[in-house]
Amino acid sequence: xxxxxxxxxxxxxxxxxxxxxxxxxxxxxxxxxxxxxxxxxxxxxxxxxxxxxxxxxxxxxxxxxxxxxxxxxxxxxxxxxxxxxxxxxxxxxxxxxxxxxxxxxxxxxxxxxxxxxxxxxxxxxxxxxxxx
Numbered sequence: 001x002x003x004x005x006x007x008x009x010x011x012x013x014x015x016x017x018x019x020x021x022x023x024x025x026x027x028x029x030x031x032x033x034x035x036x037x038x039x040x041x042x043x044x045x046x047x048x049x050x051x052x053x054x055x056x057x058x059x060x061x062x063x064x065x066x067x068x069x070x071x072x073x074x075x076x077x078x079x080x081x082x083x084x085x086x087x088x089x090x091x092x093x094x095x096x097x098x099x100x101x102x103x104x105x106x107x108x109x110x111x112x113x114x115x116x117x118x119x120x121x122x123x124x125x126x127x128x129x130x131x132x
Contacts, residue, residue, distance in 0.1 A: 015065040020118040024058040024080070027111045031087070034108065038099045046099070050090040056083035057115065070126060077123045084116055 015021050031054040038047045057080045064076025091112065095105040 015062045020122045021061045024115045028054045053083050053086040
């Protein structure tokens, strides 16, 4: 992470104070970087799909955080979780197609899994009380 990126993340305003957003943002940036190495013929296929899926996670956290009701926020968190599961599958496909190697897959899957656990815990906290 560059110094400018680090400063932006550390501002801690609104959604930026959410650790789950920060971790999902870093995962999205990481997957984006890795997907740059995918074959050029996949730019409108797997490359585009995996980028949309992984960026949907922090985007839905951000949009949900701006919601006016707990119910609406939970709906956005649910979409974020579904996008995270989609990312899981797309990383598996990219590995099977040899676009990423096993070491890279394990590294990304570890990050994705961590985001998943955080997102589930955060969703439960929002559901049970006001976690904001």
